[in-house]
Amino acid sequence: MIGHGFMGAAHSQGWRVAPRFFDLSAQPEMTLLVGRDAARTEAAARKWGWEQTETDWRAAVARDDIDVVDIVTPGASHAEIAVAALEAGKHVLCEKPLANTLDEAEAMAAAADGAAGKAMVGFTYRRVPAASFARDLVQSGAIGEIRQVRAVYLQDWLVDPEAPLTWRLQKDAAGSGALGDLGAHAVDLAQFITGQKITAVSGTLNTFVHERPLLGEASGLAGTGTEERGPVTVDDLALFHSRFDGGAIGSFEATRMSTGRKNALRVEVAGSLGAVSFDLEKMNSLGFYDAGAPATRLGFTDIMVTEPEHPYMSAWWPTGHMLGYEHGFTHQVRDFVEAIAEGRQPEPSFADGLQVQKVLSGVERSAANESTWTKTES
Amino acid sequence: MIGHGFMGAAHSQGWRVAPRFFDLSAQPEMTLLVGRDAARTEAAARKWGWEQTETDWRAAVARDDIDVVDIVTPGASHAEIAVAALEAGKHVLCEKPLANTLDEAEAMAAAADGAAGKAMVGFTYRRVPAASFARDLVQSGAIGEIRQVRAVYLQDWLVDPEAPLTWRLQKDAAGSGALGDLGAHAVDLAQFITGQKITAVSGTLNTFVHERPLLGEASGLAGTGTEERGPVTVDDLALFHSRFDGGAIGSFEATRMSTGRKNALRVEVAGSLGAVSFDLEKMNSLGFYDAGAPATRLGFTDIMVTEPEHPYMSAWWPTGHMLGYEHGFTHQVRDFVEAIAEGRQPEPSFADGLQVQKVLSGVERSAANESTWTKTES
Amino acid sequence: MIGHGFMGAAHSQGWRVAPRFFDLSAQPEMTLLVGRDAARTEAAARKWGWEQTETDWRAAVARDDIDVVDIVTPGASHAEIAVAALEAGKHVLCEKPLANTLDEAEAMAAAADGAAGKAMVGFTYRRVPAASFARDLVQSGAIGEIRQVRAVYLQDWLVDPEAPLTWRLQKDAAGSGALGDLGAHAVDLAQFITGQKITAVSGTLNTFVHERPLLGEASGLAGTGTEERGPVTVDDLALFHSRFDGGAIGSFEATRMSTGRKNALRVEVAGSLGAVSFDLEKMNSLGFYDAGAPATRLGFTDIMVTEPEHPYMSAWWPTGHMLGYEHGFTHQVRDFVEAIAEGRQPEPSFADGLQVQKVLSGVERSAANESTWTKTES
Amino acid sequence: MIGHGFMGAAHSQGWRVAPRFFDLSAQPEMTLLVGRDAARTEAAARKWGWEQTETDWRAAVARDDIDVVDIVTPGASHAEIAVAALEAGKHVLCEKPLANTLDEAEAMAAAADGAAGKAMVGFTYRRVPAASFARDLVQSGAIGEIRQVRAVYLQDWLVDPEAPLTWRLQKDAAGSGALGDLGAHAVDLAQFITGQKITAVSGTLNTFVHERPLLGEASGLAGTGTEERGPVTVDDLALFHSRFDGGAIGSFEATRMSTGRKNALRVEVAGSLGAVSFDLEKMNSLGFYDAGAPATRLGFTDIMVTEPEHPYMSAWWPTGHMLGYEHGFTHQVRDFVEAIAEGRQPEPSFADGLQVQKVLSGVERSAANESTWTKTES
Structure with a gap:
């Protein structure tokens, strides 16, 4: 695994836990952790x-002796590492977004195309059982012809103007702001559930707070009142409409400024x-509306997606x-390992990741x- | 009262009930009902x-002997009646939207300006206590500087392609579809709560079902399988983004195609x-998030807006x-009558109604x- | 109508509004209001x-010239008035609980039995469309053999120990506290929905605050800090279990001390x-669980009980x-008037009211x- | 670890994951798994x-070389193993309920008292952050003097009369039914949050389905229509009221027959x-009502218990x-290991477990x- 931030912890948990709950066709070995700082990498590895x-x-x-490379670094380094790993014949799991630029994403998809190893991009929210089941329902025809998609990903950690200027708020390192970080998930999930691709967009990006306190030694300590400030160079709100290739119309919002909303990835189709209605903050449930029910029994059913018949659930605990x-990271490891073992292309592929990048680029x-x-x- | 459709029933209930629960400064008398068809008007009056x-x-x-004219006809006749009534010195209450065209709306606002009588447009959802209280909270500064507005008005009565082609689906009579019928409410409520006006929009209109069964003698009876069909000439989905004059950014959706959603007018600011969060389907509650609460107590409070201290509520029942x-129609009568009695301009004024029309026109x-x-x- | 407290306002609204929305077989005339204090009664009548x-x-x-007597006085006077009215050949609508004592309730039921007039007791929550529909569902067999009932009626207006000592807190006037005021509704609704009668109970009553400030001249004004206090002689919490004659087991709670709960009458069967799940604080919805649904689609459906096919709803507004x-009071008038017009015994009858009293008496x-x-x- | 059923999987996950997210003072080694059947135990260990x-x-x-014994066998064997382990100087973690009989529970508490090793009983729901935070709030005085407790634990896996007769439905093996399995959790959580002990109870036990299909070779295969049936000897519904030593009154329900409810452990105080309101089906949230809020802002706040300031949460993921x-099992390992390392008595102790048994025995x-x-x- 390359990288050891927040995503490194989540991926490690996935690799460690997957073989304990799923009967995997191959046993992962957690061989090597790579990070720039030797001491911190050693601590993380331990x-x-x-x-x-x-x-x-x-x-x-x-x-x-390494077959799989798992990339959890910031987006700017994804392309170089992934392409090299694929050229070396490795299987590659790469965190989302696939890359910071469309060119890089295209290079990655090209490298994956025809490589000996398998390549997958880490849109883990597909692996939330309720999201996976939403796709199953929609693809089975349970909601008929798809018309509308409403997808929002709402967070609020930038509401405070004193929240510091991390790399995530700088265009060089992060590529974009709420759009790439949150919007990418919303777009992938919407395309995953509907099985349709977005072909056109119309949108707007906004930055409400334009300067924030610098971090680090150069800027003094947080809270001293003497901080230097630097410019925020990415969006904190992205709004866009979309057209899907199957005729659906979508409305999207990605924001770090929706006061009170912590991690509300909501997709209604x-x-x-x-109709189906998913909300990551109620991740063990799925709303399902059957328009064919008798008139007196119409309504959204709050399906608790914890039955053994639901995706992934037979490996876990009793109902409820x-x-x-x-x-989601454990399920991702399961799906990735099984695809490799069976010689299948895992999903979402780098081509799927590229498609999401094209949508984000269109919005920009x-x-x-x-x-x-x-x-x-x- | 001119007109006697669904809105006529609601307005009648407002006129009848208001003096029973509120101490009005003037007593309404329900003198005259006007409708084109004598027999049906007589039945409605009775x-x-x-x-x-x-x-x-x-x-x-x-x-x-008539001081007040209440107009509940379709939008195409609003301007002629309202202008004549104002010129005759009457007070005028006019259902929303103010008019079907911007020109008519401007003529109405001009007539109201300087008229002897008072003029009000019927955006009754302002009078839902929770919506009115949302405005109070926001205007008191409780959520600080306003940044984002997310407003949707979701219905689903056109999901069935066999739903008939009523006047509401014909541009000549209705002006627009979901945009004017539902979007107008969302725009008014958003402007009311924020106290900001929308200055620019970017949007799209869509019609999913382009032909529907004709009603009436020319087309045969519903369900015979031999109906003629006619073209739907209005939108069934309107999506738009907005900029407010105070710096807020808004996202709006008005739809008659959101399967499973019956009357979901939701506004979050x-x-x-x-933040405040209103949902007409939970109309006795308001969500309120106080970002200044201690870290461990952050969350949306589900305020039941039924305390005597809440708007309008002291006139009604005990808490809960x-x-x-x-x-809302009863409260509208209260507010209208009191404004007249006190010689004040009631709100929303025809100028407010015109402003909403300008937003809708911009979306088109x-x-x-x-x-x-x-x-x-x- | 005899009496003009809070219930008088609700009943008046029912009498006034019912003929405006329902096609009644007889037209109510609001002839005479009776109250002890002439001036206050005159004001209320106006x-x-x-x-x-x-x-x-x-x-x-x-x-x-009076055919119907509507009794909304406190329970202590119900029996005398109702029996006299029935003996005089009037139809009688009597607020719940039927009486303060079992003896009085029995006398009333006896008077109703064989009287020329019809007699009904005012358990209006039966007339909430969602509650009425819950009964329809259960009686249609949709939930099969009934096993468990969980019914609570939660309020919190006595949490504050400075809430004054009104007549509702005195056994002489009120009969009991939370038990008779709130528990009676829960018992009636449970028996109504299940169609089963409670045959045995096991319970406890509790009073958390034993003394409260006196009201009125004898005690000084509220908030002066010099109030006299008097003893609370009724329960503020009633808990009981029940056995139904059809084999179901029930759990009941009635409380004025459930901090934060304003009017939460909840019945789950x-x-x-x-299963069905009703909550008066979400009175336009009913939860319905169909155990026969496919395993992946199990869950409570949140039915919005606003379709024209739902009880009472065709008279009102569009879906949603x-x-x-x-x-509920309007529906009560409709049902009462129609039963009288058709010569049927309206429900709930005085016998039904007596049955509830027997349950409450058993709990005591x-x-x-x-x-x-x-x-x-x- | 002794035993390897469903609880074995959960405990194993706790032991494996705790050192990865928490800085433990001692590193657990998963040395030995014990089970009766060698092959199945070997498979589970792997x-x-x-x-x-x-x-x-x-x-x-x-x-x-073994310092800690973790007991996850059925209740009937808890006492023998735990007492022997304590006498051998081991630290003991024992699944709930402590034992099937009061005598055994008392022997275990006596053995723990004065033993060299530490002993803890596995009421893991205390370790759900929202439950732990509920206790913190209540113990900090945030809800004042405690008056009412309403605790239910609702499941529905016995609704189907064809659900088989497992050991959990036989008194010899399981001790009791819903009472001990579910009621024990509700009692422990109620006592934990309130800090009060239950001193008296009044209750009822019920069995709705008295015979169920036998499992195993003696009875033929499930679904053949020729199954033998055997008697269910435990309750499937337990209802009881309680008095707490601090003056609170409680209402409890434990059921495996609440159709549609899968794992609803709800405690409101x-x-x-x-007031605080916890629901295991919404386990990342806690409802909190502050009666001291301004009248217009009263309501339950839906606190998302995912801030780093909440119990256990700083070890995990970002907010939301x-x-x-x-x-909960991971948190349990953390708390158990830290108590051992610091020489403290972990909670809940065997004495706490015994207290719960006394309540259950009183109900019986x-x-x-x-x-x-x-x-x-x-």
Whole structure:
């Protein structure tokens, strides 16, 4: 595994736990953790159970005894590592978004295409059982012809103007703000559930707080009142509409400024025969509306997605016992390992990741075009 | 009262009930009901308690013993009646939307400006206590500087392609579809709660079902399988983004195609210090988030807006006893009558109604401009 | 109508509104309002639209032009008035609980039995469409054999120890506290929905705050800090278990001390094939669970009980438009008038009211028996 | 660890994961798994990561290199194993309920008292962050003087009369039914949050389905229509009221027959200043009502218990990322290991477990006393 931030903890948990609950066709070994800082990498490896450490990712790619490379670094380094790993014949799991630029994403998809190893991008929310079951329902025809998609991903950690200027708020490192970090999940989930691709967008990006306190020694300590400030160069709100290739129309919002909303990834899909409604903050449930029910019994059914018949659930606990955030990473390992073992292309592929990048890129181009706005005073 | 459809029943209930629960400064008398069809108007008058009937609205405007004209006809006739009534010195309450065209709305606002009588447009959802209290909270500064507005009005009565082609689906009579019928409420409520006006929009209109069964003798009876069909000439989905004059950014959706959603007018406003969240389907509650609460106690409070200290509530039942849809019409009568009695301009004024029309008109112009869309395959 | 407290306002609204929304077989005339204090009665009559007033209920009973007597006085006077009215050949609608004592209730039921007039007791929550529909579902067999009932009625207006000592807290006037005021509703609704009668109970009554400030001149004004206090002589919490004659087991709670709960009358009935779940604070919805659904689609459906096919709803607004508390009183008038017009016995009858009283009386006897308790340290 | 059923999987996950997220003062080693059947024990050990296996628990107790014994067998064997382990100087973690009989529970508490090792009983729901935070709030005085407790634990896996007759439905093996399995959790959680002990109870036990299909070779295969049936000898519903030593009154329900409810452990505690409301099916949230809020802002706040300031949460994910069922077992390991390392008595102690058993025993004695019931027809 290359990288050891927040995502490193989640991926490690996935690798460690998957073989304990699922009968995997191959047993993962947590061989090598790579990070730039030797001491911190060593500490992370000890905490998360990796056997060895390195400070250069090329060491991982060069080793013959390593079959799988898991990339959890910031997006700017994804392309270089992934392409090298694929060229070295490794299987690659890469955190989302696939890359910070469309060019890089295209290079990655090209590298994956025809590579000996399998490549998958880490849109883990597909692996929440309720999201996976939403797709099953929709693809089975349970809601008929798909018409509307309403997808929002709402967080609020930037509401406070004193929240510091981390790398996530700088365009060079992060590529974009709420759009790439949160919007990417909403777009992937919407395309996953509907089975339709977005072909056109119209949107706007906004930054409410333009300067924030710098972090680190150069800027003094937080809370001293003497901090220097630096410019926020990414969006904290992205709004866009979309057209899908199957005829559906979508409304999307990704924001770090929705006061009071902590992690509300909500996707509702309405069709000619019914609707499904997913909310990550109620991740063990799925709302399902059957328009064919008798008139007196119409309503959204709050399905607790914890029956053994639901996706992934037979491996876990009895009905009614909840899963949490990191279970998606365990399911991701299961799906990735099984696809490799069976010689199948895992999903979402790098091509799927590229498609999401194209949507995000389209939103950026649309947002740069001020002529999309019409004044109410004509 | 001119007109006697669904809105006529609601307004009649408002006129009848208001003096029973509120101490009004003037006592309404339900003198005259006007409708085109004498027999049906007579039946409605008997049912709803109007003393007399007429078939020509000019009769109402001409009578000296009538002080107030309440207009509940379809939008196409609003301007002519309202302007005549105002010129005759009457006070005028006019259902929303103010008019079907911007020109008519401007004529109405001009007539109201300087008229002897008072003029009010019927955005009754302002009078839901929870919506009114949301405005109070926001205007008191409880959520700080306003940043985001998310407003949707979701219905699903057009999901069935066999739903008939009523006047509401014809542009000549209705002006627009979901946009004017539902979007107007969302826009008014958003502007009311924030105290900000929308200055620019970017949006799209969509019609999913393009032909529907004709009603009436020409088309045969419903369900015979031999119906003629006619074209739907209005939108069944309107999506738009907005900029407010105070710096807020808004996302709006109005739809008659959101399968499973019956009357979901939801407005959430997020600010630098908190947020409010209103849902008409839970109309006796308001969500309120105070970002200044201790870290361990953060969360949306589900305020039951039934305390005597809440707007309008001291007139009604003890705490915890619910109000319903038509109470808004009773509150509207209260507010209208008191404004007249005190010589104040009631709100929302015709100028407020005109402002909403300008927003809707802007959305229509924006939607007609295909260049607002960006393709994801560049 | 005899009496003009809070219930008088609700009943008046029912009488006034019912003929405006329902096609009644007979038209109610609001002829005479009776109250002890002439001035206050006159004011109430003017406000609520009663034509005449009297200070002695015997005047109402004696008049030939009065066909219906509606009793909304405190429970202590129900029996005398109702029996006299029935003996005079009137139809009688009597607020719940039927009486303060079992003897009185039995006398009333006896008087109703064989009287020329019809007699009904006012358990209006039966007339909330969702509650009425719950009964329909259960009686249709949709949940199979009934096993469990969980019914609570939670309020919190006595949490504050400075809430004053009104007549409702004095056994002489009120009969009992939470038990008779709230528990009676829970018992009636449980028996109504299940169609089963409670045959045995085991319970406890509790009073948390034993003294409260006196009201009125003798005690000084509220908030002066010098109030006299008097003893609370009724329960503020009633808990009991029940056995139903059809084999179901029930759990009941009635409380004025459930901090934060304002008017939470909740009844859940579980059967061999499904369950229904009602909550008065979400009165336009009903939860329904169909145990026969496919394993992946199991869950409570949140039915919005606003379709024209639902009880009472065709008279009101389009789908998704909410009703409130007082609509139950309008429905009560409809049902009462129609039963009279058709010569049917309206429900709930005085016999039904007596049955509820027997349950409450059983709880009081059980609660007086300390030997029902078992110590955990044996 | 002794035993390897469903609880074995959960405990194994706790032992494996705790050192990865918490900085433990001692590192657990998963040395030995004990089960009666050698092959199945070996398979479980391999799956869950235990190094060695044995078929006799005495082997574990006898080994010097084992410091901690974790008992996850059915209740009937708890006492023998735990007492032996404590006498051998081991630290003991024992699943709930402590024992099937009061005598055994008392022997275990006596053994723990004065033993060199520490002993803890596994009421893991205390370790759900929202439950733990509920206790913190209540013990901090946030809801004032505690008055009412309403605790239910609702499941529905016995609704189907064809659900088989497992050991959990046989008194010899299981001790009791819903009472001990579910009621024990409700009692422990109620006592934990309130800090009060139950001193008296009044209750009833019920069995709705008296015979069920036998499992295993003697009875033929499930679904053949020729199954033999055997008697269910435990309750499937337990209802009881309680008195707490601090003056609170409680209402409890434990059921496996609440159709549609899968794992609904709900505890609401109402006090003079506020209330807390916990629901295991919404385990990442806690409802909190502050009666001291301004009148217009009263309501339950839906606190998402995922801030780093909440119990256990700083070890996990960012705000808004959910935990699941098995996290309680990880927290349990953390608390147990830290108590051992610091030489403290962990909680809940065997004495706490014994106290819960006394409550359950009291309910059984109360339920056996038919004279607690009062007939409604006197």
